[in-house]
Amino acid sequence: MNELNKSTPSTKLYLEIVEKLRQMIESDGLVSGDKIPSERELSDRLNAGRSSIREALRALELLGLIETRRGEGTFIRDYQDHNLIKLLGTFFLQDPKVKQDLAETKEYLEISCLRNVISSTSEQELQHFLIWATEQEFSDDEFFTKLVALNSNFLMERIWTIVNSYAKAANQVIEAIEYDSYIRFVHLMIERNTNQAISHYLKNIRKISNNK
Amino acid sequence: MNELNKSTPSTKLYLEIVEKLRQMIESDGLVSGDKIPSERELSDRLNAGRSSIREALRALELLGLIETRRGEGTFIRDYQDHNLIKLLGTFFLQDPKVKQDLAETKEYLEISCLRNVISSTSEQELQHFLIWATEQEFSDDEFFTKLVALNSNFLMERIWTIVNSYAKAANQVIEAIEYDSYIRFVHLMIERNTNQAISHYLKNIRKISNNK
DNA sequence: AGCCTAATGTGGTCAGACCACTTAAAATGT
DNA sequence: ACATTTTAAGTGGTCTGACCACATTAGGCT
Structure with missing residues (x-):
């Protein structure tokens, strides 16, 4: 009789469990690498069936927030590349229009970052960037990863990373690069010549590299 | 003896099921609104337990690709606002730095779209936009939804929508707006004055509206 | 015809059972 | 005592069968 909330949960159980897990992670101060209780223990502690616990864990896994290792357990993990990209990719990357949008969007993002870097990044940081670019070989991917990072906007970085992942998945990879072009590019940033x-x-x- | 693939699936079963579902949707030509087979039937057809089917469906639901209605069934759905935003939001929207990044990123995206609209959108479309803005009341949200759509870049639109959703979830809402400002804004676009x-x-x- | 009532089909959830794998403890051999 | 092997316990991965809550439909009643 004390279970009047069993009927019409209004929100799906697995989403409630996700929220409870979030609270648990927060209140217990768990950080990346820490182990969370086993599925069976969670099932006990949260008064939910193991299958519901698992649906919640799948959601968190999809978000890249946890990692499950068979035989070992489930672990907190840094938010990073996750199955989302793979999944969405397989669903949407077929369409050629999507591929075009992808390249275009990547360009927009990179230009946005470029503008912001030119207007906000310190001389010192840009000099470090130049030194890095001068002293070793790098791929286009690595170069722009660094450029985007100079933005110090985590969200923007994340979005670019995802779009870039898609672009890679769509085989829009730049292989051979001309280092001089990139060096000159950095110089133009340092000159603040937007x-x-x-x-x-x-x-x-x-x-x-893009005309093919 | 014919079941040699049961051990060490190397990739998680529910991800395989997701892929099979994708193929099924594609080959059957299912579109938004269509009903997909019931969980029990999928369980039969794909030779998987119903719980595994459900984990796959949860993934697709999280991606916003399907919608489940108790008592009715599971339906294909347009990719749109989905639980991802809610979920990621509850996990990351606590941090004030994230909120700032959010507002900044939204601005970047909108400016990117603005530049592109000014350089690529036809006079006619812009006039339509102007008429729309003149003839009725609208929210800031609705205005920029239309502006971003003028881009005719589906991916960019999607990204903006997501970022905008986050912004809304973070209570960065613009309520009172000055219509004249927006009308003038559209005029500047028509004049191609970037x-x-x-x-x-x-x-x-x-x-x-942003200084509070 | 119109209404009410099964009956059926669906997603939502739970419980219990195996399996595969990892780790650590216990038993064994030297 | 030490090292090796074996066993046991714990964990995620999966399947099955059961029940519930809900929506739709078919049948029967008036």
Whole structure:
């Protein structure tokens, strides 16, 4: 008779469990790498069937918030690339229009980042960037990963990373790169020459490898 | 003896099921609104337990690709706002830095869209937009939804929608708006005056409502 | 015809059972 | 005593069968 909430949960049980897990993680101060209770123990503690617990864990796994290792347990994990990309990819990356949108969007994001970096990043950081680019070989991917990071906008970084993952999944990879172009690119940033940096980006960094 | 694949599936079963469902949806030509087979039937057809089927369906539900209605069935659905946002939101929207990144990223995206609209959208479409903005009341949300749509870049639209959803979840809502400002904004687009449009956006559309 | 009432089908949830795998403890051999 | 092997316990992965709550439909009653 004390179980009047069993009927019409209004919100799906597994979503409630996700919320309870969140609270548990927060209140217990669990961080990346920590182990969370086993599915059976969670089932006991949260008064839910194991299958419901598992549906909640699948959601968290899909979000990349946990990692399950058979025989070992379930662990908190840094938010990072996750199955979302793979899954969404297989569903949407077929359409050629999507591929075009992808390349375009990636360009928009990179230009946005470029503008922001030019207007907000310190001389010192840009010099470090230049040194890094000068001293070793790098891929286009690595170069822009660093550039986007200079933004110090975690969300923007995340979005770019995801879009970039999609682009990679769609085989839009830039293999051979001209280092001089990239060095010149960084110099234009240091000179705070927004317009020329953008046109250099469009003409020399992207278009060359992109016309096929 | 014919079941040699039962051990060490190497990839999780529910992910395989997701892929099979994708193929099924594709080959059957199912579109938004269509009903997919019941969990029990899928369990039969795909030779998997119902719980595994359900884990796969939870994944698709989280991605917003299906919708389940108790007593009725499971239906294909347009990719749209989904639980991901709610879930990720509850996990990450606590941090104030995230909130700031959110507002900033939204601005970047909107400016990117604005630039693109100014350079690529036809006079006619912009006139339609102007008429729409003149003839009825609208919210900031609705205005930018339309603006972003003018981009005709589905991915960009999607990203903006998600970021906007986060922003709403973080209570970054613009309530009272000055219609004249928005009308003037559209006029600047029609005049193809990029710089002034951007500064108008920053000074009059965003900053006013954003300083609290 | 119109209403009411099974009956059926569906997703939602639970409980129990195996399996495969990992780890650590216990037993064994030297 | 030490090292090796074996066993046991714990954990995620999966399946089955059962019941509930809900929506739709078919049948029967008036």
